[in-house]
Amino acid sequence: MKKSTGIVFTVMLGFVLTLGSLSDAEARRLGGGGSFGGKSLFSSPYKRATASPARTARQQQATQQNQAAKQTFAKRGGWMGMLGGLAIGGLLGSLLFGGAFENINFMDILIFGGIAFMLFKFLGARAATNPRPAYARNSAPPARERVGPATLPTSSFDTKAWFRGTQANAPANQSEAQEHDYALVTMPAGFDEQTFIAGARIAYRDLQKAWDAGDLATLQALATPTMFAEIQTRMKSQDANNRTDVLKLETELLDVREVEGMLEAVVLFDAILREDTHERAGQVREVWHFTKPVASQHPKWFLDGIQQLEDDA
Numbered sequence: 001m002k003k004s005t006g007i008v009f010t011v012m013l014g015f016v017l018t019l020g021s022l023s024d025a026e027a028r029r030l031g032g033g034g035s036f037g038g039k040s041l042f043s044s045p046y047k048r049a050t051a052s053p054a055r056t057a058r059q060q061q062a063t064q065q066n067q068a069a070k071q072t073f074a075k076r077g078g079w080m081g082m083l084g085g086l087a088i089g090g091l092l093g094s095l096l097f098g099g100a101f102e103n104i105n106f107m108d109i110l111i112f113g114g115i116a117f118m119l120f121k122f123l124g125a126r127a128a129t130n131p132r133p134a135y136a137r138n139s140a141p142p143a144r145e146r147v148g149p150a151t152l153p154t155s156s157f158d159t160k161a162w163f164r165g166t167q168a169n170a171p172a173n174q175s176e177a178q179e180h181d182y183a184l185v186t187m188p189a190g191f192d193e194q195t196f197i198a199g200a201r202i203a204y205r206d207l208q209k210a211w212d213a214g215d216l217a218t219l220q221a222l223a224t225p226t227m228f229a230e231i232q233t234r235m236k237s238q239d240a241n242n243r244t245d246v247l248k249l250e251t252e253l254l255d256v257r258e259v260e261g262m263l264e265a266v267v268l269f270d271a272i273l274r275e276d277t278h279e280r281a282g283q284v285r286e287v288w289h290f291t292k293p294v295a296s297q298h299p300k301w302f303l304d305g306i307q308q309l310e311d312d313a
Contacts, residue, residue: 029244029275029284030211030306032234037289037305038226046287046307188258188294197251199301200267200290205246207303211235212242223303224291247281248272254287258294265290265301268309285309 035045203222210218214235220228254266267288274281289305292298 028238028242029273030208031231032238033284033308034234035307036230036234037307038224038291039289039305042289042305042307044307045310047310188256188263191256191263193253195299196265196301197253197267199299200265200288201249201251203290203301203303204249204251204269204271204288208244208246212244227302227304242275243277245274245281246271247274261294262291263294264304 036042206218207222209215210222211231216232216235219231223231248271250270252268252270254268256263256265258264267290268285269288270283270285272281273284285308287307287309288303289307290301291304292301
């Protein structure tokens, strides 16, 4: 009798532990890690645009030029050849294609110092061997020395001007946009990127907390009606007590556009989350869609969709 009772107790204990582990496994972030929202396209993963062919071709051309310059410096003897080869082959490559000045060490500083010393010495010797005539001091400089103002408009580097969305600052055609490596997107007038990103970060954390707590009032206040209905449906399948800890959060504004009287903003959230107290934190990358009426004077945006990234799905 005792033996049979022990067997039954063991089976029941195992069943309870299994249910507990399943509940823990279902404890997920807002939306449960799926793609859904107010539009049918939100039900599929988000696909980021690839680099333009024009940019890829320029990168290949720059690589060839850097390689040729490296070989030219290598032909020169002494310190100039060694330092020039190292600089062109390594440091300039980092500057052009990302990762510039990452993990810089003492040897890199010595290389920079050596290059600067050799350049000053070389230019000083060249100036001494080619003195400028006294009568030429007040004359116009040679044509090759004339350096006019930069041809690029200052508005190209003015973030506020970019987001004012005026046609004067917009590229004339697609080829011009590719030439300058920015997307052919006209931002709506009056859009403040920094303010929006700050609000989106707060909304991300508040929505996660409301999801964990089952706070339907907050979720309804921060989401469109269609999105809220989707959230309610998914919440019913969440039998576990959720706890989502946002340990780190990075944001990137992917797009802002006006569609049928609505402003739509697309934001990439790259977060480090702990979705269970017994599990290790992991990286979560999702694209969230926010919207609000164009004619609305209220600054509040509403969540309209969540998409997983295609590479991560």
